[in-house]
Amino acid sequence: MPNQNNDCQTCGKCDKNAREKNSVRNGMPLHTILVYSENISGLLSQITAVFTRRQVNIETLNVCASSTPGVHKYTITCYCDTEMAEMLKKQMEKRIDVLQANYFTDDQIYIQETALFKLSTPAILENNRISKVIRIHDAKIVEVNPTYSIVEKTGLTEEILSLFDSLTELECILQFVRSGRIAVTKSRIEKLDEYIQLREKKHAQIMEQ
Amino acid sequence: MKERITGAEALMRSLVNEGVKTIFGYPGGAIMPVFDALYDYRDRLNHILVRHEQGATHAAQGFARVSGEVGCCIVTSGPGATNTITGIADAMIDSTPMVVICGQVGVSMLGTDAFQEVDVVGITSPISKWNFQIRRAEDVAWAVSRAFYIAKSGRPGPVVLDFAKNAQTGMVEYEPAKVDFIRSYDPDPQPSDEAIKLAARMIDDSVKPFVLVGQGVELGNAQNELREFLEKAQIPAGCTLLGLSALPTDHPLNMGMLGMHGNLGPNVMTNQCDLLIAIGMRFDDRVTGNLNTYAKQAKIIHFDIDPSEFDKNVKVDLPVLGNCKTTLAAVSKLISPAKHNSWIQGFQPYAEKEYNKVIEKAIHPTQGPLLMGEVVRKVSEAANNEAVLVTDVGQNQMFGCRYFKFTKPRSVVTSGGCGTMGFGLPAAIGATFGVPERTVCLFVGDGGLQMTIQELGTIMEQGCPVKIILLNNNFLGNVRQWQAMFFNHRYSFTPMANPDYEKIAEAYGIPAHTVIDRQDLDDSIRVMLDTPGPYLLQCAVMEEDNVLPMTPPGADVDKMMLEIKE
Numbered sequence: 001m002p003n004q005n006n007d008c009q010t011c012g013k014c015d016k017n018a019r020e021k022n023s024v025r026n027g028m029p030l031h032t033i034l035v036y037s038e039n040i041s042g043l044l045s046q047i048t049a050v051f052t053r054r055q056v057n058i059e060t061l062n063v064c065a066s067s068t069p070g071v072h073k074y075t076i077t078c079y080c081d082t083e084m085a086e087m088l089k090k091q092m093e094k095r096i097d098v099l100q101a102n103y104f105t106d107d108q109i110y111i112q113e114t115a116l117f118k119l120s121t122p123a124i125l126e127n128n129r130i131s132k133v134i135r136i137h138d139a140k141i142v143e144v145n146p147t148y149s150i151v152e153k154t155g156l157t158e159e160i161l162s163l164f165d166s167l168t169e170l171e172c173i174l175q176f177v178r179s180g181r182i183a184v185t186k187s188r189i190e191k192l193d194e195y196i197q198l199r200e201k202k203h204a205q206i207m208e209q
Numbered sequence: 210m211k212e213r214i215t216g217a218e219a220l221m222r223s224l225v226n227e228g229v230k231t232i233f234g235y236p237g238g239a240i241m242p243v244f245d246a247l248y249d250y251r252d253r254l255n256h257i258l259v260r261h262e263q264g265a266t267h268a269a270q271g272f273a274r275v276s277g278e279v280g281c282c283i284v285t286s287g288p289g290a291t292n293t294i295t296g297i298a299d300a301m302i303d304s305t306p307m308v309v310i311c312g313q314v315g316v317s318m319l320g321t322d323a324f325q326e327v328d329v330v331g332i333t334s335p336i337s338k339w340n341f342q343i344r345r346a347e348d349v350a351w352a353v354s355r356a357f358y359i360a361k362s363g364r365p366g367p368v369v370l371d372f373a374k375n376a377q378t379g380m381v382e383y384e385p386a387k388v389d390f391i392r393s394y395d396p397d398p399q400p401s402d403e404a405i406k407l408a409a410r411m412i413d414d415s416v417k418p419f420v421l422v423g424q425g426v427e428l429g430n431a432q433n434e435l436r437e438f439l440e441k442a443q444i445p446a447g448c449t450l451l452g453l454s455a456l457p458t459d460h461p462l463n464m465g466m467l468g469m470h471g472n473l474g475p476n477v478m479t480n481q482c483d484l485l486i487a488i489g490m491r492f493d494d495r496v497t498g499n500l501n502t503y504a505k506q507a508k509i510i511h512f513d514i515d516p517s518e519f520d521k522n523v524k525v526d527l528p529v530l531g532n533c534k535t536t537l538a539a540v541s542k543l544i545s546p547a548k549h550n551s552w553i554q555g556f557q558p559y560a561e562k563e564y565n566k567v568i569e570k571a572i573h574p575t576q577g578p579l580l581m582g583e584v585v586r587k588v589s590e591a592a593n594n595e596a597v598l599v600t601d602v603g604q605n606q607m608f609g610c611r612y613f614k615f616t617k618p619r620s621v622v623t624s625g626g627c628g629t630m631g632f633g634l635p636a637a638i639g640a641t642f643g644v645p646e647r648t649v650c651l652f653v654g655d656g657g658l659q660m661t662i663q664e665l666g667t668i669m670e671q672g673c674p675v676k677i678i679l680l681n682n683n684f685l686g687n688v689r690q691w692q693a694m695f696f697n698h699r700y701s702f703t704p705m706a707n708p709d710y711e712k713i714a715e716a717y718g719i720p721a722h723t724v725i726d727r728q729d730l731d732d733s734i735r736v737m738l739d740t741p742g743p744y745l746l747q748c749a750v751m752e753e754d755n756v757l758p759m760t761p762p763g764a765d766v767d768k769m770m771l772e773i774k775e
C-alpha cells in the first residue's frame with residue numbers, strides 16, 4: 001500500500017518524502033527511457049521483450065505518435081541501475097525499426113502523469129472533507145451527477161498517490177486509474193532530430209554512389 | 210501497361226534479383242502457390258528438397274557460413290514454420306545470414322485458429338534479426354529486398370518472412386525493389402578516428418598484447434587485415450570456436466583455440482596479458498569462464514560492428530565500433546612495428562605441457578581403441594588441411610575443432626552459441642552447395658546423427674559429396690563426460706543402443722565402411738576421400754574418452770584441467 005501515514009492536510013512536506021521513496025527502489029534508481037521508433041506494427045512487444053528477458057519490470061508505459069511525422073514515442077519507466085539502463089538502450093536500438101533509445105533520471109526530464117477518480121456523489125455530499133481534499137490537491141472536478149463525480153488530477157506520481165490515499169481513507173472511490181508517466185527532456189538539444197539529420201546525410205551519400 | 214503477376218511469382222523474381230540460386234525447402238498447403246511458381250523457375254532457382262524443415266534451416270546456415278552469401282529457406286505454415294525455429298535461433302546467436310520464407314493462412318483467416326495457423330511473427334521475433342508478415346502482393350518486392358539487406362548487412366542474422374496465402378495468389382504490377390538504406394538501422398557505423406588513434410596508442414604501449422579472434426573477422430572478410438595487423442606488431446592471437454579459420458592454424462602467431470575445451474596457452478595467457486584485443490567476438494561464457502577473474506589485469510579493446518556487444522559481458526576500456534575490415538586496417542596503419550619475442554615465447558611452455566599431457570595421447574595413441582582426436586587429425590591431414598570442417602555438437606565437435614587444421618578462410622561450420630545437436634548433417638549438405646569445389650568433412654556423434662538422420666535422403670537424392678565421419682562411442686558422450694566429472698559417474702540415460710549405420714547408409718545408397726582397428730584408419734580415410742560423392746565412415750571410437758583440457762563451467766579461464774582425477 002502506498003504511504004498510509006500521509007496526512008494530506010500537510011502534504012506539502014510529505015510529498016517530498018514520498019518522492020524520494022518513489023525515485024529509488026531496492027537501491028535502484030527509477031529510470032525513464034524514451035524510445036523512438038518507426039511506426040511499424042509489432043514493435044511494442046519487441047520492446048517490452050527486451051525488459052522481460054533481462055528481468056526488469058516495466059513500471060509504466062506510454063506510447064503515442066511523436067512530433068516527428070511517422071515516428072512513435074515510448075515513455076517507459078523502470079527501476080534499474082545505470083548499467084542495466086545502458087544495456088536496455090542498446091538492446092532496444094538493436095531492433096531494426098527502433099531509431100533511438102535514451103534513459104534519464106528524474107532531474108533530467110520534465111514529467112507528468114494524469115489520474116481519474118470516479119467518486120460517489122452521495123459520499124461527497126455527506127462528508128465535506130472530501131471536497132476539501134480535492135481542492136488542497138489541486139484536482140479538478142470534471143463531471144458531477146447524482147450517482148458519481150469524476151475528478152481529474154495531473155501531477156507527479158507521489159501527488160496522485162497522496163490524493164488517492166486521502167480519498168481511500170474517506171471511502172468514496174468507485175474507480176481509479178492512473179496513466180503512465182509522460183516526459184520530455186530538459187536538454188536544449190533534440191537528440192532524435194540530430195540522429196535523423198545524420199541518417200539523412202548518410203542516405204544522400206548512398207544515393208550518390 | 211505493366212505486366213501483372215501473382216505475389217508468388219513476384220517472390221521468385223525478387224529472389225532472382227537478390228542473386229539467390231539455391232533454396233532449401235519443403236512444400237505444404239499454405240505455401241503451394243509459391244511452389245507452383247517455383248516450378249517454372251527451376252532453371253534459375255535450384256530448390257533442394259530436404260526431409261525436415263529443421264534440415265532446411267541448418268542447410269541454409271551451412272551454405273551461408275562457407276559462401277558468405279545469404280542462405281534461403283521456403284517452408285509451409287504452422288508445423289513447417291515451427292520446425293524452423295531451432296535453425297532460426299541458431300542463426301541468430303551465431304550471426305548467420307539467412308532468410309526464411311514461410312507460408313501463412315490468408316489475411317481473412319488470421320487470428321481465427323485456422324488450420325496450420327501459427328503466430329510466426331510472434332514466435333520468431335526474439336530469435337530473428339527482423340521479421341515481417343507479407344499481407345499484400347504489393348509488398349513482396351519491398352519485403353524481400355529489405356529481408357536480404359537486413360540479413361546480410363551489419364552483423365548478419367536470420368530474417369523471417371511470413372507470407373500470407375492471399376498475398377501469394379494476389380496480383381501485382383511487379384516492380385523490382387532495392388532496399389539499401391533503412392533510417393533506423395545503421396549496418397556500417399563510421400569508425401571514430403579518436404578510437405582508432407587511441408587503440409593504436411594502447412597497442413604501441415603494450416608489452417604483452419593478446420588478440421582474441423572471433424567470427425566477426427570472417428563475417429567482415431577481414432582475414433587479410435587481421436594478418437597484417439598481427440604481423441606488423443607481432444601480436445599473438447587465440448581464436449574462438451567460430452573464428453578458428455580466420456587465421457591459419459599453423460600461422461606462427463596463432464596460439465590456438467580459446468574456451469572451455471580450447472588450448473592451454475591462450476586461456477592462461479588471457480589472464481597474463483596487459484592488453485586484450487577482442488575482434489568480432491562476444492565474450493561468451495564458454496570463452497570467459499568466471500567473469501570476476503577474467504582478464505582483470507589487462508586493459509581491453511573491443512572491435513565490433515554491434516554496439517550492443519560492448520560492456521555486455523566484459524567491461525571494456527576502449528570500444529572500437531565498425532566493420533573490422535575497416536577498423537583493423539586503420540589501426541594497422543598507425544601502430545609501430547614491434548616484436549614481443551619473450552611474451553610470445555611465454556606461450557611455448559604451455560603448448561608443450563598440453564602436448565605432452567593431452568595432445569600426443571589424443572592424436573598419436575599406440576594402443577587401445579580408436580580415439581576421436583586421431584581420426585580428426587588424420588582426416589584433416591589426408592585432405593591437405595584444406596577441407597571444410599562441419600561438426601555436430603558434443604565431443605565430436607570439440608575434438609573436431611581442436612584437431613582439425615585450417616589453411617583456408619570460412620572453413621569451420623559448427624553450432625556455437627546454440628549448441629544444436631542435429632546441426633551437422635544438414636549443415637554439411639548446405640556447405641556442399643555453398644562451396645561445391647571444396648571437400649566437406651562432417652564429424653558427428655551417434656546421438657546427433659540420429660537427430661537429423663532423415664537428411665540422408667537429401668544426400669541420396671542430390672548426391673551431395675558429404676564425407677560423414679561418424680564417431681560412434683555408443684554414448685551421448687559429452688553429457689556422459691559431465692556425468693563422470695560432476696555427477697559421480699551416474700550415467701543417467703547417456704548409454705545408447707545403436708542401429709547398424711552401415712546398413713542405414715546402404716539403404717540410402719551411400720557407400721559406407723566401419724573402422725575398428727587403428728591400422729585400417731589411413732586406408733579407410735583415403736578410400737572415403739577418393740570416393741566421389743557422399744560417404745559414411747563409421748569409426749568405433751573409445752566409449753569413455755574425455756575431451757581435455759577443460760575449464761569447468763564457471764571456473765577461472767586460466768584454471769584448466771589437463772586430466773581428470775578419478
Ligand SMILES: Cc1ncc(C[n+]2csc(CCOP(=O)(O)OP(=O)(O)O)c2C)c(N)n1
Nearest residue numbers: 603604605628630654655656657685686687
Ligand atoms: C538438441 C540438443 N539436445 C540436447 C543437447 C545436449 N547435449 C549436448 S552434447 C550431447 C551428447 C551428444 O552425443 P553424441 O551426438 O553421441 O556426440 P558425442 O558427444 O558422443 O560426440 C547432448 C545430449 C544438445 N546440445 N542439443
